[in-house]
Amino acid sequence: MQQDGIEFHNVALIRATPAGPLLDRLPAAVRAQVDEPATHTSSDASGVELRFVMQAPEVKLTLAVEAAAEAQIAYLRFGTFPGTWTAATRILTTKPTTITIARPANLARLQALAKAKHLAFDPAVVRVCLPYCRNYYYRVEGAVALPAPHQLPPRTYLAYGSSITHGSLALNPMATYPQLIADRFGTDLLNFGFPGSAWLEPAVADYLVSRRDWHFASLAMGINMLGAFSPAAFRTRVRRFIAPFAADPRPVVATDMVVTDYPENPRKVAQFRQIVKEETAGKLPYISGLALLGDESDLSSDLLHPTATGMRQIAHHLGDFLVAHVGHLD
Incomplete structure (x- = not known):
């Protein structure tokens, strides 16, 4: 689904819950037909990504996760390239947490390499890969645009x-x-x-x-x-x-x-x-x-x-x- 200039990959619904706007992989009509809708794990993210192309040097996302016994981390990728050591991961908490993403200074070089090596994603596509738990999305600050089809894998x-x-x-x-x-x-x-x-x-x-x-x-x-x-x-x-x-x-x-x-x-x-x-x-x-x-x-x-x-x-x-x-x- 698409919202706020972001492609919510592997998300069918952002549903309102007491804890916040929860990302879900199944549409409401399908979720209603599963065996145990109240406890079904379609809202436990896996392969869920927030994807966008930055139109500004810096973008901020406000996210949160459910309470868990282990640390919950968002992994940042620019196309297929992980962020560098200062920009590879962001810790998420149960409280709305704002993470800042900066456009890579060497984006043109990354794009040239991706083209030469026939990599699946254009490095201009920011991929915020969410942890496999319940994730909540609140807002984006900074200009972003949806990735174009040619910037994504064809299959x-x-x-x-x-x-x-x-x-x-x-x-x-x-x-x-x-x-x-x-x-x-x-x-x-x-x-x-x-x-x-x-x-x-x-x-x-x-x-x-x-x-x-x-x-x-x-x-x-x-x-x-x-x-x-x-x-x-x-x-x-x-x-x-x-x-x-x-x-x-x-x-x-x-x-x-x-x-x-x-x-x-x-x-x-x-x-x-x-x-x-x-x-x-x-x-x-x-x-x-x-x-x-x-x-x-x-x-x-x-x-x-x-x-x-x-x-x-x-x-x-x-x-x-x-x-x-x-x-x-x-």
Whole structure:
């Protein structure tokens, strides 16, 4: 969406809440149809960026984040170039915080390099990459303009999944496996990872397929549904969720869980994995989560979420799988 001369990338709605103007990745009508609208994590940012071209030497943004146990940091990029050591990150707090962004003094040199190297973004595009939590936007000070289409990547990759897709424990928004894949192929990214809320709702599937702004996609299914869904109920959800993607001409690949164990019911992971394999057969290319991350030492201490090394492994193997089944990426 667009507002105040800013492209709110991967944002469908800025909704009024008691805590402030909250950025949300789902439109209100879709959010109303998910299983638990009050607690659904569509408003937990992932791949959410504020993008603009500076028309003044300095721009100020006023933002805030939800209360969290860890530091929440916005990462600044000029196109694909991170800001220098004094302009790479900004700490955000639960109170409205004004951050100042200065135009790089060497912007012309950055643009020349980006053109010579065929980089995906024009360095004139400021990208404020927000942390993966709830983010609030209040205002912008200083003249800004929307990026032009030629300043952005020509193609977009859409990723659906759980907290692993969302980027939990990736350490920063630029280190999630979907972002690493997008960077590898020089594409833009729409990250629809929903931590704890990837329940394969029909309304979410229909909405994602209705969007015409992506060119290929990956679907990671299963981990958030192990506790609350029976195998039969999970099969019904998988079948309905993938149906609109399978009917769409754009390339889409499917995978399941990178975990190997579920202490509450050890057989259930294997059952769910088999269901995804069976339901995608003849409809979508499928790769087992075990082929993406087969080493449990690349998981955190919860034996569920990948480490930064694990994220790179998933990005490498899923990226290779995308090349094999999408083509024209590398």
